[in-house]
Every structure is written in C-alpha cells, then in structure tokens.
Amino acid sequence: xxxxxxxxxxxxDRGRVVKGVSFVDLRDAGDPAELARFYNEAGADELVFxxxxxxxxxxxxxxxxxxxxxxxxxxxxxxxxxxxSIDDIRxxxxxxxxxxxxxxxxxxxxxxxxxxxAEFGSQCIVLAIDAKxxxxxxxxxxxxxxxxxxxxxxxxxxxxxxxxxxxDAVKWAGYGAELGAGEILITSMDTDGQKTGYDLxxxxxxxxxxxxxxxxxxxxxxxxxxxxxxxxxxxxxxLAASIFHFGEYTVSEAxxxxxxxxxxxxxxxxxRTRTP
Amino acid sequence: MNEQEHRPRIVVINHQxxxxxxxxxxxxxxxxxxxxxxSAAALSAADGAVLPGVGASDAAMRALEELGLVEPIREFVxxxxxxxSVCLGxxxxxPVSDEGQLPxxxxxxxxxxxxxxxxxxxxxxxxxVPHMGWNSIRFTAPDDxxxxxxxxxxxxxxxxFVHSYHCVPSDASDVAAETEYGGPVCAAVVKGELIATQFxxxxxxxxxxxxxxxxxxxxxxxxxxxxx
Numbered sequence: 246x247x248x249x250x251x252x253x254x255x256x257x258d259r260g261r262v263v264k265g266v267s268f269v270d271l272r273d274a275g276d277p278a279e280l281a282r283f284y285n286e287a288g289a290d291e292l293v294f295x296x297x298x299x300x301x302x303x304x305x306x307x308x309x310x311x312x313x314x315x316x317x318x319x320x321x322x323x324x325x326x327x328x329x330s331i332d333d334i335r336x337x338x339x340x341x342x343x344x345x346x347x348x349x350x351x352x353x354x355x356x357x358x359x360x361x362x363a364e365f366g367s368q369c370i371v372l373a374i375d376a377k378x379x380x381x382x383x384x385x386x387x388x389x390x391x392x393x394x395x396x397x398x399x400x401x402x403x404x405x406x407x408x409x410x411x412x413d414a415v416k417w418a419g420y421g422a423e424l425g426a427g428e429i430l431i432t433s434m435d436t437d438g439q440k441t442g443y444d445l446x447x448x449x450x451x452x453x454x455x456x457x458x459x460x461x462x463x464x465x466x467x468x469x470x471x472x473x474x475x476x477x478x479x480x481x482x483x484l485a486a487s488i489f490h491f492g493e494y495t496v497s498e499a500x501x502x503x504x505x506x507x508x509x510x511x512x513x514x515x516x517r518t519r520t521p
Numbered sequence: 522m523n524e525q526e527h528r529p530r531i532v533v534i535n536h537q538x539x540x541x542x543x544x545x546x547x548x549x550x551x552x553x554x555x556x557x558x559x560s561a562a563a564l565s566a567a568d569g570a571v572l573p574g575v576g577a578s579d580a581a582m583r584a585l586e587e588l589g590l591v592e593p594i595r596e597f598v599x600x601x602x603x604x605x606s607v608c609l610g611x612x613x614x615x616p617v618s619d620e621g622q623l624p625x626x627x628x629x630x631x632x633x634x635x636x637x638x639x640x641x642x643x644x645x646x647x648x649x650v651p652h653m654g655w656n657s658i659r660f661t662a663p664d665d666x667x668x669x670x671x672x673x674x675x676x677x678x679x680x681x682f683v684h685s686y687h688c689v690p691s692d693a694s695d696v697a698a699e700t701e702y703g704g705p706v707c708a709a710v711v712k713g714e715l716i717a718t719q720f721x722x723x724x725x726x727x728x729x730x731x732x733x734x735x736x737x738x739x740x741x742x743x744x745x746x747x748x749x
Contacts (some may be wrong), residue, residue: 367651428653482590
C-alpha cells in the first residue's frame with residue numbers, strides 16, 4: 246500500500262541550514278549534508294531543500310550542496326528557491342536533485358511549468374504555492390482564456406507571504422497540474438511557523454482539486470497535526486521543519502504515531518541492512 | 522571472490538533523459554567501476570549495464586536510436602550479461618507503450634499502460650497519478666529461488682516509485698515482484714539476466730542500495746565465470 250510521506254524541509258542560506266518562525270528570526274540549525282544523513286537514518290521519506298539565498302552570486306553554493314548530499318544520501322531530494330529557467334533547473338537536476346520546485350517564476354510565467362515538464366518530465370516538477378486567506382475584492386487574474394481570479398478564501402502570495410497576487414490558490418494548483426506539474430507543495434502563510442496545525446480546509450480544497458499528489462506545509466506543531474493533514478486534509482505527504490530540526494519529535498516517532506493511528510507509512514528503520 | 526580485487530565494469534547507459542547521476546553514485550558506492558556513457562563500444566565491453574530512466578518513452582527511444590544503441594543493447598542481453606533496467610528503463614524493454622508512438626526494445630513480451638482510475642465513491646479520495654512515493658512490494662518467489670539481485674530483500678519492503686504508466690508482461694512468469702496501487706502492479710521483472718524494477722533502487726535508501734550491491738556482486742561473479 247502506498248505510504249504517506251514525511252518530508253523534512255531544510256531552508257538553506259549560503260550553504261547553511263536555517264529555519265525561521267514565520268520567515269523572520271532565522272536560527273542556524275546546521276550543515277545540509279550532515280542533516281540529510283541524519284534524516285535518512287531516521288527514516289525520512291524525502292528531503293526538500295529550499296534555497297533562500299538572496300544573492301544570485303551565491304547560487305553556485307547550492308549546486309555544491311546538492312552534489313554533496315546526493316552522493317551520500319539515497320532518498321528523493323527536491324530543490325527549490327530562485328529557479329527561473331530551464332537552464333537553472335537542468336543544473337540542479339544534473340547536480341543530483343530528483344525534483345525541483347517552482348514558485349514565483351511559475352507565477353510570472355506559467356508556461357515555464359509546461360516547458361520544464363516537457364523537458365524533464367512531470368515527475369520532477371513540483372509547483373510550490375504560498376497561500377493566505379484574504380477577505381475583500383478578488384481583483385483580476387487570467388491566463389489566456391483561463392480565469393484564475395480568487396473565488397476561494399485563499400490567495401497566492403509571493404516573497405515569503407509579503408506580496409499578494411490576484412491568483413486563487415486552488416485554481417492555480419489546478420492550472421499548474423494541467424500545465425504538467427507532477428506534485429503540489431502547498432504552504433499556508435497563515436499557519437506557517439505558528440505550530441498550531443496545518444490549514445486543513447486549504448489542504449482539502451487543494452487535494453480535491455488536483456489529480457496529482459499534494460504535500461502539506463506550514464504549521465506542524467505536534468504529531469496530531471500531521472495526522473490531521475494526511476487524514477482530514479487528504480494530503481499525500483507532510484512537510485515539516487522546526488519540529489524536526491530542534492528535536493521536538495523524531496521522524497521515527499512521527500511514523501510510529503501515524504502507523505498506530507492506522508495510516509500507512511514506510512516503517513522507520515527497523516531491521517535495516519548494513520549500507521554497503 | 523573478493524570485490525576489492527575484481528571491480529566489475531558497469532556501464533550506465535546515458536540517453537540524456539535519465540537520473541543517471543544518482544544511479545552512477547549508487548553503483549560507485551557499491552564498489553563498481555562505473556562509466557556513464559552513450560557509447561555502443563563501451564557497452565559491448567562492459568561486464569554489466571544499467572538502463573536508467575525518467576521522463577518520456579519516445580524521447581528515450583529516440584535518444585537510444587540516435588546513439589545507435591538499440592541493437593547493441595539487444596546484443597548485450599543476448600550475450601547473457603546482466604542488464605538492470607530502472608523505471609522508464611523497465612518500460613522500454615517492452616514492444617509497445619501507450620505513452621508513445623515509437624516501438625520499444627521488445628525484450629520482454631507485453632505492454633505498458635497508463636494508470637486509469639475511474640470515479641470512486643464521493644467523499645473518498647481518489648488515487649493520484651503519478652503513483653508517487655514509497656510502496657511495499659512482494660516477490661513472486663521465495664528468497665532462495667529469486668534472482669541473486671533480489672535476495673535478502675524481505676517481502677513487504679518499501680521502495681520509491683514515480684510513474685504514470687505501468688508494465689503488463691504477457692507472460693506472468695516474467696513478473697518478479699508486485700506492488701499494490703488500485704490493484705496489483707508489476708514492480709519488478711526478471712527474464713534470464715534481464716532484471717528490471719519499476720521503482721528506483723537509487724532512491725530507496727538502504728534496501729535500494731542493497732539491490733545495487735547485489736547487482737554489482739552478481740556482475741562480478743558472472744564476469745569471473747565467463748573468464749574461467
């Protein structure tokens with residue numbers, strides 16, 4: 246039976262792992278390769294590396310990080326942040342990333358999703374969406390014939406939740422899937438960093454709207470929250486950062502908990518074979 | 522035999538559409554002498570080969586044709602040397618795929634079909650396509666009757682899958698392992714020294730590396746046996 250995935254997310258700034266609370270107050274939590282090895286041992290099903298390096302001069306650092314990690318850790322690795330072109334994507338895939346995530350670049354030019362999927366296959370294109378509840382007039386958003394203006398409560402945001410677009414998050418997810426994205430990574434900017442649980446309504450709306458897998462992100466504070474995101478929110482996978490990085494729970498504990506509550510997960514490393 | 526003394530030469534067939542680097546890194550980690558190449562000459566000189574793959578089948582077949590590799594791959598298999606095909610690589614072994622127009626390598630009988638899931642009960646989540654993530658497999662044979670590449674892998678082990686199409690071998694005895702996704706799905710094929718997995722061993726943590734380690738050892742042993 247297909248297992249729900251647990252995915253630690255590592256925010257990376259100039260080659261070092263950091264994680265902010267609501268994207269402010271960054272705290273250093275270590276070396277990417279070290280953490281990747283640690284999470285692999287702990288039974289993480291995939292890893293997401295989000296490059297939050299501000300300067301494009303430092304982008305090469307991320308390529309090195311990906312190359313180093315993928316030589317040592319043999320689980321799927323998704324890399325996002327600052328990827329704008331087919332060439333950017335190719336560089337990450339050649340360095341050893343299995344998937345790349347697109348966010349702002351896809352909003353600016355949705356055709357990038359189609360082009361990237363045609364070039365590399367849908368399986369390696371993740372559409373990352375930052376969504377936030379907004380009251381008030383929806384504005385206008387369209388792509389060709391397609392009306393993407395907000396109808397649901399959730400609007401797509403860019404720049405870590407600072408800039409609103411007129412895009413409806415649920416419609417944007419659906420459109421992204423049609424263009425060829427293989428997976429949706431949905432982050433609630435309302436719950437991110439709050440540790441009060443994922444936005445279950447948002448997760449459910451997105452999961453019901455797209456035929457591709459959905460990764461829930463933003464708000465994990467305890468293991469109940471993960472259960473809810475997978476069960477009630479109907480997500481296929483949960484992403485979490487700080488609760489793992491600061492040792493509040495291990496990936497193994499999370500899996501045990503979900504398994505005890507009847508959800509299929511890949512068992513944490515038991516009876517593991519020696520790495521050759 | 523001592524793996525340190527006999528590092529088998531393994532070619533990773535580079536058709537420009539694959540996650541060749543992770544496959545190469547996994548093989549190196551398991552002690553193989555790895556060459557990532559699109560050269561037919563290198564393939565014909567290799568002790569073993571891996572046909573990796575992600576992406577679209579037509580693009581991969583076109584690349585194999587342009588590199589002049591279609592017949593050399595068939596010849597490699599006829600010579601009895603081990604070929605491990607992964608994911609799209611496994612689908613390319615079949616004569617025909619729903620995904621593309623071009624014929625495949627036609628080394629295993631059957632076809633490649635798309636996952637089609639009809640409407641399920643309202644309120645219940647439908648199965649997503651691609652089939653993406655870790656799924657458990659069960660082998661069709663007990664451990665000691667399996668191909669050496671799959672020995673020591675417990676039934677029920679989880680491996681990482683990403684695919685929208687799946688293989689349906691016409692001869693059920695070619696199926697080495699199955700997984701479950703809206704019904705039984707072929708997860709691995711063995712036909713002589715043709716070994717194939719729908720899942721990605723190079724992305725399946727320790728158990729995946731065990732498959733590569735088994736493959737490297739098996740290639741070394743068959744190479745030594747050929748010399749002897």
